[in-house]
Every structure is written in C-alpha cells, then in structure tokens.
Amino acid sequence: MKKEKHENILGLGLSSTCDEPLKVIESMDADIFTGIELPLSMLETEKGPAVLLEHDWRYIHLTELMDISLSRRIAEQSSSMITEFVNNFNALLDRAHAFDVASVTVDFSFDTAANNPEIYASLQKLIKRLMPKLYESGIKLCIPVRIPPASSDLSSEKHLNFLRELMFPGIRFTVNIHPHQLNKDFVPEALLRWYRFDVDVVRFAYEADMGNRLVKKLINPWTEYFKNILFDGMLVLYPRVSGTDALIREISYLREMLSCRKGTD
Secondary structure, three states: OOOOOOOOEEEEEOOOOOOOHHHHHHOOOOOOOOEEEEEHHHHHOOOHHHHHHOOOOOEEEEEOOOOHHHHOOHHHOOHHHHHHHHHHHHHHHHHHHHOOOOEEEOOOOHHHHHOOHHHHHHHHHHHHHHHHHHHHHOOEEEEEEEEOOOOOOOOHHHHHHHHHHHOOOOEEEEEEEOHHHOOOOOOHHHHOOOOHHHEEEEEEEEOHHHOOOOOHHHHHHHHHHHHHOOOOOEEEEEEOOOOHHHHHHHHHHHHHHHHHHHHHO
16 A cells, blocks of 8 residues: 655744735745744734634744743743733633643743743643643644854753653643754755754744745755654744735745756656
8 A cells, every 4th residue: 555645734924024924825835834833923813713713723823922032031920920810821721722722832032941941831821721721722832943042052952852851741831943954965854863853843043124034955855854753833934024015026926946956856
C-alpha cells in the first residue's frame, strides 16, 4: 500500500497593524494557506471575528493573548497582581475557545527567568495556575523561543528542562525562526534539537519592508524537515510590512513562490 504523503499546515501571520484583515484573507490561496495567526486584539475589532468564523481554517493560533508589557514581568509581581493575571488569562482563553483556537502564545520573558532562580520558580508556579483552564479548553499555551537565539547565554536546553519540570502536555513552544539571520549551511534538525517534540507553531519572521524575501533556499529545508517528522502543528509565514496593500503584494509573491515549490515536490 502506498504511504500517504504528509502535508504541512501552512499559515499566514497577521499583525495588529493590519487594518483590513478580510481583504488580506481574500488575497490568500486556500489551497496553500490553510491556517491563520492573528493577535488577540484583532478579535476586538469589528471585522476581526469574521476572519475566523467565515473560513474553514485547519489551525488557528493567537499571539499576544496577554499584553507583553505585563506578561514579561508578571512573575516578579505581587500575589494579587498574579491572581488578576490568572483571572484575565482564563477569561481570554474562554473567548479563544469560542473561536476554536488551537494554541496561544504568551511571552513570559523566559530569558530573564532562566538566569534568576527566584523568578524561574515564580514563573513555574504561575503557569501551574493556568493549567486547569488550559486542560478544560484543550488549547495549548506556547512559550516563544528564537532561532537564532538573541543571547548566547540562553541555552536551548533550559527551555526544554522548564517544560519537563512542569509535566503538562498543554505547554508547548512557538519557535520564531529568523531565516535571514541563519548561517548559510544551517541544518534544521540541529537547530531544533531541543525543541523538536514540543513545538506546536513555527514562525518564519522576516522584514519584508526592508527588502528581505523568503526564497526557496531559505524555506525548503524547513518544510521538508517538518514533512519528514510528520509535524502536526502549523508553519506560519510572518512578513513584517507596513499597510494592507504591502501585505497583499507580499502574499502574491509568496503564493507564486510556494506554488512553484509545490510543483517540484
């Protein structure tokens, strides 16, 4: 019997500056982009909910579930502030669940916690308080990590140990890959050594406004790698651009590039 070929779930990442999300969605090819990522704040807009409700997405991911200015320092705050954070998180997760969201990312500034035992322990206690609602909703909480890392002092192994100590399958990673900052001879398997089995979302972030383009030699090794390991999360293309029209032009380029690549698979 012929083995069925695995297909990655490929999504597009929208930023909070996208003021016409429905127009952007209409420019996407549903045969190529089967997932979507957007910030929670977009659900508070008039047109935001329609992005999720009027399309049959295979995977929906929310970024910035909690304001980054708060979440990055919350483990250092008073018990009353942490309790308020937990209550807000639970309420927002209920809202996300209503839209069939698969996962959310919250930035807890793990790089700070990893080098401070007191903050590390406080962050673990905080996340354990989030687990009941995560379990109830079935939504995964993803902790962001960066490739390449922003600091040589932050070991990838520390991220993995943090998850292992929590012992809860609903805590995962969002891996933010900056393809234009990698060495030319990069090997996906080596870069994902510590994350491979605990990743739900992989984001390819690049500065399209600065002329960076996501080309085949940057994306093909990754897509092939994730096909080979039967990755069941989502790969997100996240071009940083200014304005809806610029994003639509970038999507047009990505459609053409990905269609050509698909034809050669």
